[in-house]
Amino acid sequence: MPSTIAFSSQKGGVGKTTSAVNLAMAFAVGGYRVLLIDLDPQGSVRYSFGIKEAAERGTHQLLTDPSVPLRDLRMSADGQGLDYVLSNIDTLKHERELAEKIGDLTSLKRRLDEEAQDYDFVLLDSPPSTGILALNAMTAADYVILPLQCESLAIKSLKRFLHSFRELQMTHNPDLRIAGILMTMYNRRLAVHRKICRQMYETLFDSVFSTIIPQAKEIAEASAIGQSVITYNVNSIGATAYIRLAKEMLDRFGFR
Amino acid sequence: MPSTIAFSSQKGGVGKTTSAVNLAMAFAVGGYRVLLIDLDPQGSVRYSFGIKEAAERGTHQLLTDPSVPLRDLRMSADGQGLDYVLSNIDTLKHERELAEKIGDLTSLKRRLDEEAQDYDFVLLDSPPSTGILALNAMTAADYVILPLQCESLAIKSLKRFLHSFRELQMTHNPDLRIAGILMTMYNRRLAVHRKICRQMYETLFDSVFSTIIPQAKEIAEASAIGQSVITYNVNSIGATAYIRLAKEMLDRFGFR
């Protein structure tokens, strides 16, 4: 029975993809079997692993064509114990078709319940929205990680998102829990970052991860060359932060 | 006959809202009559103007209830010649209802063609997606401004977005033109920013605005206190950059 973790945020550019990719890799190098699924039509997971060609099969079939088994949709990152399903929702027409076909929000959940049992973790990258694909991720998940930048618009957007989260919890997934709010791209030299970060801990206490992901140039460099920061430079501050996050997740939820 | 400009990008957090708000204000202080519409359910425009209470009427009625005229949906920023329609798509239920009601993509265009004639500019902030609300914005627009961060994932996402743009141009709005790609949050001390910025100009030439919006702390500070950077500090680098962008738009497209 895997633990399924969705990376969700309506606010864009807060580090959902970066966190999903790097936590997936941190769990994989720790010896866990991990499946990472890209539910964002942007397809940023593919670029984060430097994959040049577009995936022929992927998320589109996962959600709309049960006759294609998961084992024919996943690819593996060489020798790392990390498999992934890439987003292949390429055109506006595809996106519209998908929205029509997966009317109810349980398409992903049903697939994972039946076919993802041999993984320890399933990580879901979602688009910056509260639309069908983002809600499918939260309906399939056991936990949600909420990446958050220390910027005022991101905090304001979080409030609206938490309303949507509660609504979804009530209507579709009563067992869904917030694993934690993950402060990302934190720059301790900026007064506004220090202030907002302090406010978050003072108001939300331990629903904010004690691990903070710093603004770190190696993280952006790694993503630019198509590697996780752990592969790119395991001793960097960015890699260490994500490895610490993996440990904190294991401790908090007793996954061991 | 106003010129309608959409701020579009599938990538999140690239400065769509910040640019829409600040260009709207730059045009308004230049004496133009401007209407700014928030098509993003996140509702960041409201926070950018420091409006505490949620709007009762706004984008939801604009798109689904023609019996409520535009003049009853807009609010005005005191004395600035800038009106705005705020997003009031508050719950998941609202969002689903909206998607069902506005099946075709011309809901916004029809409203603006009939009721927005007394403005010089209509600016549209859109969500980070290629869903129904983002496509309504592009169907109603004459021009699209594409904010772009100098980061590799944003560049990759732009490629997919441009395919969607072409698809929409062909099926819904043949007259739609790209006003330009706007480099945002540019930090000249970062080698990766300098490199990507140079590449953009070398490959796309004058479809990239010559005005570059720098990473500037006054821009983030202004948005944190709910003001445009022009109101916050008109002599700041951030304010000057958006005023220069307004001038460049006026020159490029002969709006005068």
Ligand SMILES: Nc1ncnc2c1ncn2[C@@H]1O[C@H](COP(=O)(O)OP(=O)(O)OP(=O)(O)O)[C@@H](O)[C@H]1O
């Ligand atoms: N800790 C960090 N330090 C430096 N750069 C970072 C960090 N985290 C993410 N980035 C960069 O910031 C940008 C935004 O991150 P990312 O794309 O992961 O966010 P996202 O929430 O997935 O965006 P979207 O809403 O578009 O899906 C990327 O270019 C990424 O490389």
Ligand SMILES: Nc1ncnc2c1ncn2[C@@H]1O[C@H](COP(=O)(O)OP(=O)(O)OP(=O)(O)O)[C@@H](O)[C@H]1O
């Ligand atoms: N030039 C800039 N300098 C510094 N900070 C900036 C700049 N432009 C935007 N920001 C900040 O960066 C964050 C992202 O900007 P913004 O919210 O405008 O992007 P967006 O594309 O509208 O995001 P979304 O995809 O969530 O709608 C905000 O917190 C904003 O205050």
Ligand SMILES: [Mg+2]
């Ligand atoms: Mg992403």
Ligand SMILES: [Mg+2]
């Ligand atoms: Mg925005």
